[in-house]
Amino acid sequence: MVQPKAKAVHYKTIPAQEVGEEAPGSTISWLIDGPKDGAPVYALRMIEVAAGGHTPDHTHSHEHENFVVEGRGRVRLGDEWHAIEPGYVILVPPGIRHQYQNTGDTTLKFLCGVPVER
Amino acid sequence: MVQPKAKAVHYKTIPAQEVGEEAPGSTISWLIDGPKDGAPVYALRMIEVAAGGHTPDHTHSHEHENFVVEGRGRVRLGDEWHAIEPGYVILVPPGIRHQYQNTGDTTLKFLCGVPVER
Numbered sequence: 001m002v003q004p005k006a007k008a009v010h011y012k013t014i015p016a017q018e019v020g021e022e023a024p025g026s027t028i029s030w031l032i033d034g035p036k037d038g039a040p041v042y043a044l045r046m047i048e049v050a051a052g053g054h055t056p057d058h059t060h061s062h063e064h065e066n067f068v069v070e071g072r073g074r075v076r077l078g079d080e081w082h083a084i085e086p087g088y089v090i091l092v093p094p095g096i097r098h099q100y101q102n103t104g105d106t107t108l109k110f111l112c113g114v115p116v117e118r
Numbered sequence: 119m120v121q122p123k124a125k126a127v128h129y130k131t132i133p134a135q136e137v138g139e140e141a142p143g144s145t146i147s148w149l150i151d152g153p154k155d156g157a158p159v160y161a162l163r164m165i166e167v168a169a170g171g172h173t174p175d176h177t178h179s180h181e182h183e184n185f186v187v188e189g190r191g192r193v194r195l196g197d198e199w200h201a202i203e204p205g206y207v208i209l210v211p212p213g214i215r216h217q218y219q220n221t222g223d224t225t226l227k228f229l230c231g232v233p234v235e236r
Contacts, residue, residue, distance in 0.1 A: 004181055004211035008193060008200035011185075011207050031207040032183050040212065041233050042160040044183050063122055065150050065162050067129075067229060069187070075126055082126035089129050089149040093122035094158065111185060113231065115159050 002038035011046050025053020025102070034116040042113050049073065049100060049108040057099040062118040064092035066100075071108030075100050084110075120156035129164050143171020143220070152234040160231055167191065167218060167226040175217040180236040182210035184218075189226030193218050202228075 016027035030036070032044040046069075049055060057076070066075075068088040074081045075090055076099045083103075084090070090110075092098045102108040134145035148154070150162040164187075167173060175194070184193075186206040192199050193208055194217045201221075202208070208228075210216045220226040 004209065006195040006198075006211055006214055007209040008195060008202060008206060010203075010205045012205060014207075031185075032209050037209055038211070039183070039209065040181050042183060042231060044185070044207065044231070063158050065157070065160060065231075067149075067162070067185070077124040077126060080124075084126060085128075087128045087130060088126060089132075089162065091122065091125040091150050091155055091157065093124055093156070096124055111229070113160060113162070113183075 002035060004038035004040055007032070007037060016048060019055065022056040023054060025050035026055050039116055041116055043116055045112045045114070047100070047110050047112050049102040051102055051105050051107070053102050055100040057097070059095060059097045061094050062115050063094050064090070064098070065113040066090040066092065067111040069109040069111060071102060071106050072104035073100055073102045073108040120153060122156035122158055125150070125155060132164075134166060137173065140174040141172060143168035144173050157234055159234055161234055163230045163232070165218070165228050165230050167220040169220055169223055169225070171220050173218040175215070177213060177215045179212050180233050181212050182208070182216070183231040184208040184210065185229040187227040187229060189220060189224050190222035191218055191220045191226040
C-alpha cells in the first residue's frame with residue numbers, strides 16, 4: 001500500500017486512456033488512485049465521452065459516485081434514464097445496471113468515484 | 119445502515135448549510151451521504167466559499183479528495199500553498215494541515231469527498 005501523497009494538479013495534466021471497445025469514444029483519467037497516489041479508500045477518475053459515444057452498459061458490485069462537469073447526456077440507472085447536464089450528481093448503487101450516453105454535440109465529462117477495494 | 123439509493127439530481131437542489139464560525143462565508147451541501155443516500159464507503163459534498171472567505175484551517179485523520187468546479191483560490195497542503203482554479207484535483211492526505219481560501223471575486227466551489235467512516 002502506497003502512503004497517501006499530497007497533490008494539487010489540473011486534471012488535464014493526467015493522461016487519458018481509451019476505455020475500450022465496449023465504450024466507443026470514451027476515455028478515463030485516473031485523477032486520484034490507489035497504486036500511484038495512495039488513496040486510502042476511494043479512487044477518483046474523469047470520464048470523457050465524445051459526441052455519439054457511450055460508456056459500457058454493465059452492472060457490478062461496487063457503487064459509482066458521479067458529478068457532471070461538462071456536456072450533456074443521459075444515464076441509465078436500472079430501468080430508468082435520466083437527462084444530465086453540468087452540476088448533476090449521480091449515485092449508482094452497487095448491483096444496478098448503468099450506462100452514460102453523450103446526447104450532445106460536445107464532449108461529455110464527468111467525475112467517477114469507485115472504492116479502491118472492489 | 120441505509121441501503122444505497124439510485125439518485126440523479128442537480129447539486130443546486132440540495133440544501134446548503136453554513137459551515138460555522140471557523141469558516142466564514144462557507145457552506146456545505148451533502149450531495150451523497152451515508153445516512154440519507156446509503157453511500158457505502160464515501161460521501162460527496164459541495165463546498166462553496168464566498169469571495170474573501172475560507173474553510174477551516176485544520177488537520178484530521180481522514181483524507182479529502184477535492185475537485186474545483188468554479189472560482190479561484192488557493193489551498194494549503196501542509197506548509198505549501200497551491201493556486202487552484204476549475205479543473206484542479208486535490209488529494210489532502212490524512213493528518214495534513216489544510217485550508218481553502220477564496221482569492222477571487224466570485225464564489226469558489228469545490229467537491230469534497232470524505233470516508234463515511236471517519
